[in-house]
Amino acid sequence: MKSVAIPVLVLLLACAASVALAQAPAKDPGYRIGPRDLVEIRVFETPELNVSRRVTEDGDINLPLVGPVKVAGLTETEAARKIKELLEVKLLQRASVAVQVQEFRARPIAIIGAVRLPGNLSFSGRWTLLEALTAAGGLTDNHGSLIYVLRRADNGLSDQVAVPADDLLVRADPKVNIPVFAGDLINVPGAIDVTVYCLGEIKAPGAVTLRSSERISLLAVIARAGGLTDRAASKILIKRSGPGGQTELTADYKRILAGKDPDVELKAGDVIVVKESFF
Numbered sequence: 001m002k003s004v005a006i007p008v009l010v011l012l013l014a015c016a017a018s019v020a021l022a023q024a025p026a027k028d029p030g031y032r033i034g035p036r037d038l039v040e041i042r043v044f045e046t047p048e049l050n051v052s053r054r055v056t057e058d059g060d061i062n063l064p065l066v067g068p069v070k071v072a073g074l075t076e077t078e079a080a081r082k083i084k085e086l087l088e089v090k091l092l093q094r095a096s097v098a099v100q101v102q103e104f105r106a107r108p109i110a111i112i113g114a115v116r117l118p119g120n121l122s123f124s125g126r127w128t129l130l131e132a133l134t135a136a137g138g139l140t141d142n143h144g145s146l147i148y149v150l151r152r153a154d155n156g157l158s159d160q161v162a163v164p165a166d167d168l169l170v171r172a173d174p175k176v177n178i179p180v181f182a183g184d185l186i187n188v189p190g191a192i193d194v195t196v197y198c199l200g201e202i203k204a205p206g207a208v209t210l211r212s213s214e215r216i217s218l219l220a221v222i223a224r225a226g227g228l229t230d231r232a233a234s235k236i237l238i239k240r241s242g243p244g245g246q247t248e249l250t251a252d253y254k255r256i257l258a259g260k261d262p263d264v265e266l267k268a269g270d271v272i273v274v275k276e277s278f279f
Helices: 002-023 076-090 129-135 165-169 218-224 253-257
Strands: 038-043 051-054 060-063 067-070 097-113 119-124 146-152 158-164 185-188 193-200 206-211 232-242 245-252 271-276
Touching: 038 060, 038 076, 051 060, 067 076, 076 097, 097 129, 119 129, 129 146, 129 165, 129 185, 146 165, 158 165, 193 218, 206 218, 218 253, 218 271, 232 253, 245 253
Parallel strands: 097 185, 193 271
Antiparallel strands: 038 051, 038 097, 060 067, 097 119, 146 158, 146 185, 193 206, 232 245, 232 271
16 A cells, blocks of 8 residues: 555645646736736735725726825835825824735737737736747747747846747746746747759759758758769859859868768758769
8 A cells, every 4th residue: 555655645746836836926026017907905904905906097096095096117015015104194003015916907918920819918917938828829830949038127128038939838848938027028930931942963953942940951951852862072062142142152061971060051042053073
């Protein structure tokens, strides 16, 4: 019995820990309340004053027995302190006040790109990246390999995090399911078709099309085209058109295969020319 009970207990504890981790709030203490936010006020000494109020366009909330209180531009902690001081002046000798934003409407999460329902997300509570993507209907079939989360601070600085889509959605890595906050911008770039052209001593010459989410390199394209023929020369010419005209690159196929030279990254429209070897 003991050998059975112990694994069951470990499994239950692991499940409980997973649930606790999933339910843990992603706190953003620096968020400043704005118009249209829904705010919950709790006064522990007087439960009758526990209310939820929508912030007006002027930045006020209307509290029972107190009247309008301007909370726009304040953090939850600052708003709680302000309400506490008003209550202790007008109603109570001592007040313990907690303020929590229930719905973030002033600075919604914006999500763009390869999702089914792009736009602003007026979210409640604290969300993770996966929850935000779910609220946007999930990813479309043409999504790219990376998901970008852009975060702007009140001081004007910004930071961007790149999350591999497969790590989040396929491997379910909890480390990449990062919290998202009010005002964040989630960008899911779509994958596009990239076409390069193969000429000469290649087993299947012609156009080769890959997705931009794939690795687009000389070796990858040659492999997709079936490889080189037995008569192919080692030196390969890559012709590339750009704003300044056409440029030419030379790559040594054997040295790249041997790891002596780096593989060449290709761009849309590149032309690969493999000449015949005469030796």
